Amino acid sequence: MNRFKRNFTGIGLVKLLVYAFFLLFLIIPLVSVFLVSFTNEPINVFGSFISWEQMQITIDQFKNATLDNFKSIFAYGSYFEGLLNSLKLSFIVSLWVLVICIPIAYGIARTKMPFKRTISALCTIPLVIPTFISAYAFIIMFGRAGWVTYIYEKLGGEGMLLDPYSMTGIAIVQIFFFFPYALWPMVAAFKISDVSLEEASRNMGSKGWLTFITVTFPLAIPGMLSTALVIFAVSFSDFGTPIILAPSDLNLIVVDAYREIAGFFNWGGAAILTVIMIAVAGVIYWLQNYLLKGKNYDTLSGKPKKIKLSENKALTIPISIFSGFVVLIPILAMATVFLQSIATTWGKDPLPSGYTLEHYRTIFTSSLGNIQNSLILAAGALILSVIIATFVSYFVVRQRSTTLDFMTTVPLIVPGIAFGIALIQTFNTAPLQLTGTAFILIIAYSIRRLPYMVRSTVGTMKAIKQDIEEAAVNLGASTLTAAITVIGPLMLPGIAAGSILVFVTVIKETSISILMAPAEWAPMSLAIFQNVMRAEYYSAAAMSVILVVMVLVLQALANKLSGGNKS
Amino acid sequence: MGSVVVEQLRKEFSGVTVLQNIDLDIKEGEFFALLGPSGCGKTTTMRCIAGFESPTSGTIKIGNKDVAKLAPNERNCGMVFQSYALFPHMNVFDNVAYSLNIKELRKANLFKKIGVYTRMLNSKLVKYPKEVEKKVMDILEYVELTDHAKKLTSELSGGQQQRVALARALVMEPEVLLMDEPLSNLDLKLRHTMRNTIRRIQQDMKITTIFVTHDQEEAMSMADRIAVMKDGEILQIGTPTDLYSNPKSSFIADFVGTSNILPGKVVASENGLTTVQIGNQKIQSVTKTDKKDIQVIIRPENINVLSEGSDDNGNAFEGVIQFATYLGSTVRYDVKVGEHQLVVDTTYESGDSIKKNGSTIRLGVSPERVLII
Structure with a gap:
């Protein structure tokens, strides 16, 4: 009785609310989409709890449940083809990213190559650019009217150097914009592999390159495999690139799922594709954890080892040139978008015919609403995730709540488009008709970005000693008051850094925005997407530049906040 | 309050x-x-x-x-x-x-x-x-x-x-x-x-x-x-x-202050004095006990260094100094008596000489200061 009473005061109530939030907006939608893949039509989960009639309807739906959808996946149809193509794409991308990253990572970790710092800094740029903008940049570079195509033809080539609207086009965009995700873990892997082993190898007469092939490289393999899996997952879940570049005859699972729900309202089809996407992402996540099991890189890298950096010019100069070439492509892509945004017209010429700020003026007069929407939605998601993440990290760290810990990793695994479809289906009808509202959009954003926020807050929470909280309680404060007056203020730096990250990623967010944003709440990403689809490239370019600048500024602010904290 | x-x-x-x-x-x-x-x-x-x-x-x-x-x-x-x-x-x-x-x-x-x-x-x-x-x-x-x-x-x-x-x-x-x-x-x-x-x-x-x-x-x-x-x-x-x-156990005797704790056997009990055999040495205490196998506890400061020919209260034994530590107001001797090692604290006043390692001394302790548990 006493325990019961305690659970229902203050902090206990908050815990219940947090659980309710996850249940309502994460677990039920995911379960519901799984059920819909059998029933083939949306089921009204919440309605069934309220009205008996609705319950009857739902039961009837289950009676008619079939395995048809699952069969159709394995019968060689367009779904199966979509899945295969997506897997193939992710495989190609992760393989090439590895190949590209090995020399760059080695160069950064082990050599004194020229321009190392500049190259390292430039390697972070692709991370801040939303993929649909990169994809669109490739169209204006490599498309029929692109300047690359112009140069290629002048040099005697015929047609296009490569067709951006193809599997190859999608793969190249993903390779050049996702490689930084793999680069930094690989740099770490090269730094830890034991240098003394290499020295032993050299001591026994092995040459530098032989040492690399026989010792350094094999030691870095586990790290590389898990990195490849990260890229695989990122590529598999990416929606921005394929939605812009995939030609209509190329089936990719993310695009198929989007078309089923946004184009044909085929609930069953969208549901089965969602289930497959989550299953694939789940397997990859599991594999990655399995690989990393027992290999704690943190503790290894905590022991500072002196690494002798190679100064061999014959090695470092080629690596430096190669790295420069790799980072040049994303930079050229962004420069192209920028040029387009200030061009009067830009036909099939190497440079625009004239320059103007007219497109920006247009944006600030007619599309100001989109910027405003982005800011409001991101702010909403920020507030919601700050509140939830703060309490979640409290429960995870102080009360060792493994359930909540697990709940916050689920959004990491579920691809954005899959999560969007699950939410749309679940909240499509009364009593909880939320689809098409800004509210559900904010919730979707928050849940998607919660893992990043929670990681940041859990870190700061762990740094706060338990006895500080006990002291507050001992002085008479209730747990909730202690949380507000002591724990909260002490977590502020971590919360600030995490919330900027949430804000930035929400502004960049593509899949949820395109799938779920209602017209009156269209954020910048949706506006850019629609402009690209309508081939209004100039205003799309100007909006993209504004978006990227916003992201860059905020990211720098976040780095400064979290960096200033450490020192 | x-x-x-x-x-x-x-x-x-x-x-x-x-x-x-x-x-x-x-x-x-x-x-x-x-x-x-x-x-x-x-x-x-x-x-x-x-x-x-x-x-x-x-x-x-x-x-x-x-x-x-x-x-x-x-x-x-x-x-x-x-x-x-x-x-x-x-x-x-x-x-x-x-x-x-x-x-x-x-x-x-x-x-x-x-x-x-x-x-x-x-x-x-x-x-x-x-x-x-x-x-x-x-x-x-x-x-x-x-x-x-x-x-x-x-x-x-x-x-x-x-x-x-x-x-x-x-x-x-x-x-x-x-x-x-x-x-x-x-x-x-x-x-x-x-x-x-x-x-x-x-x-x-x-x-x-x-x-x-x-x-x-x-x-x-x-x-x-x-x-x-x-x-x-x-x-x-x-x-x-x-x-x-009055520590009730050897743990307390040892934890609260320093103690010499020696295992022994009660061999006689008369006139309010209990006689305990420790090795080939006999020692008397005023503590009464019913047990046979006991432990004797003596605080280091309760052991006196006897000058030659002085009265010994019956509890006197010879030992060899193993080690002397000068602690300011006291000198602590580690003394080997028979097969046991004893810690002995003596007050030190300026001018006193500190006995050399290896020298033989006579020690005494009054039965009131010998505790049996």
Whole structure:
């Protein structure tokens, strides 16, 4: 009785609310989409709890449940083809990213190559650019009217150097914009592999390159495999690139799922594709954890080892040139978008015919609403995730709540488009008709970005000693008051850094925005997407530049906040 | 101020018993120490009293009130943590005023509540009431920290932080003051000063105090009574002199001060004197016992170095000095007597000579100073 009473005061109530939030907006939608893949039509989960009639309807739906959808996946149809193509794409991308990253990572970790710092800094740029903008940049570079195509033809080539609207086009965009995700873990892997082993190898007469092939490289393999899996997952879940570049005859699972729900309202089809996407992402996540099991890189890298950096010019100069070439492509892509945004017209010429700020003026007069929407939605998601993440990290760290810990990793695994479809289906009808509202959009954003926020807050929470909280309680404060007056203020730096990250990623967010944003709440990403689809490239370019600048500024602010904290 | 009564306290952590049969009867205004080696359960006992651990069974009464149903924030026990646990984002004044803010919060209506919360988050925005201001400044004056009121706690020295922690606990006028190894983070000299400070304040305020420590010297010099704990149980409760002169077990004899503990057999008992055989040596004691296999305890300072031809009380034996340590006012000799090693303390006055290693000496101890357990 006493325990019961305690659970229902203050902090206990908050815990219940947090659980309710996850249940309502994460677990039920995911379960519901799984059920819909059998029933083939949306089921009204919440309605069934309220009205008996609705319950009857739902039961009837289950009676008619079939395995048809699952069969159709394995019968060689367009779904199966979509899945295969997506897997193939992710495989190609992760393989090439590895190949590209090995020399760059080695160069950064082990050599004194020229321009190392500049190259390292430039390697972070692709991370801040939303993929649909990169994809669109490739169209204006490599498309029929692109300047690359112009140069290629002048040099005697015929047609296009490569067709951006193809599997190859999608793969190249993903390779050049996702490689930084793999680069930094690989740099770490090269730094830890034991240098003394290499020295032993050299001591026994092995040459530098032989040492690399026989010792350094094999030691870095586990790290590389898990990195490849990260890229695989990122590529598999990416929606921005394929939605812009995939030609209509190329089936990719993310695009198929989007078309089923946004184009044909085929609930069953969208549901089965969602289930497959989550299953694939789940397997990859599991594999990655399995690989990393027992290999704690943190503790290894905590022991500072002196690494002798190679100064061999014959090695470092080629690596430096190669790295420069790799980072040049994303930079050229962004420069192209920028040029387009200030061009009067830009036909099939190497440079625009004239320059103007007219497109920006247009944006600030007619599309100001989109910027405003982005800011409001991101702010909403920020507030919601700050509140939830703060309490979640409290429960995870102080009360060792493994359930909540697990709940916050689920959004990491579920691809954005899959999560969007699950939410749309679940909240499509009364009593909880939320689809098409800004509210559900904010919730979707928050849940998607919660893992990043929670990681940041859990870190700061762990740094706060338990006895500080006990002291507050001992002085008479209730747990909730202690949380507000002591724990909260002490977590502020971590919360600030995490919330900027949430804000930035929400502004960049593509899949949820395109799938779920209602017209009156269209954020910048949706506006850019629609402009690209309508081939209004100039205003799309100007909006993209504004978006990227916003992201860059905020990211720098976040780095400064979290960096200033450490020192 | 109130008494603290603990009856048959028992605590298990996932099936492992860490405390059992804990009975304490701490009087109002008493300075009570829980003494024992690390892992003996002394901190767990204190945390049970503070409410941070809930006992598996047993009762705890503070001021004659059963506190089982009270949450830690309702018990009114001021606690000084080992790490001080000062709030790093608040200055000294705000730290000390914390419990007063909470008291105000409890009485306030919603509008005032917001004001108090704001003040607790940033004291520059909402002013403290006059009486709170006075109370905090009074207690800060008492612990000699008036000049540091507006400093952040991280700008203070260890001893000053310790006094902030003490002031923060005292300002709430607790029923009982709990101190968990409060001096262990201070250097030796400061520790001695703080001992006196804490004792002075405790006696001035007549506040019931429970003090957890592993340092017997600390417990002996400060406490009115001490409970010695080991492996989750209380071995003996008594005044410092009681524990020192009448230890009930060899563990206590060894833990409280230094002791020579020698195993022996009772061979005779007559005229109020018990004769014990240790090796090929006989020794007499005034302690009576029914047991046969016993242990003899002799404090180092109770062994006298006998000059030649002097009276030996019957308890006299020869030994060889193994090692001599000069300690200022005393000299400690490690002496080999038969197969046993004895520690002997002699007072040293300037001009005395220290005996050389390897030399033979005669030692004597009066039967009143020989303890049998």
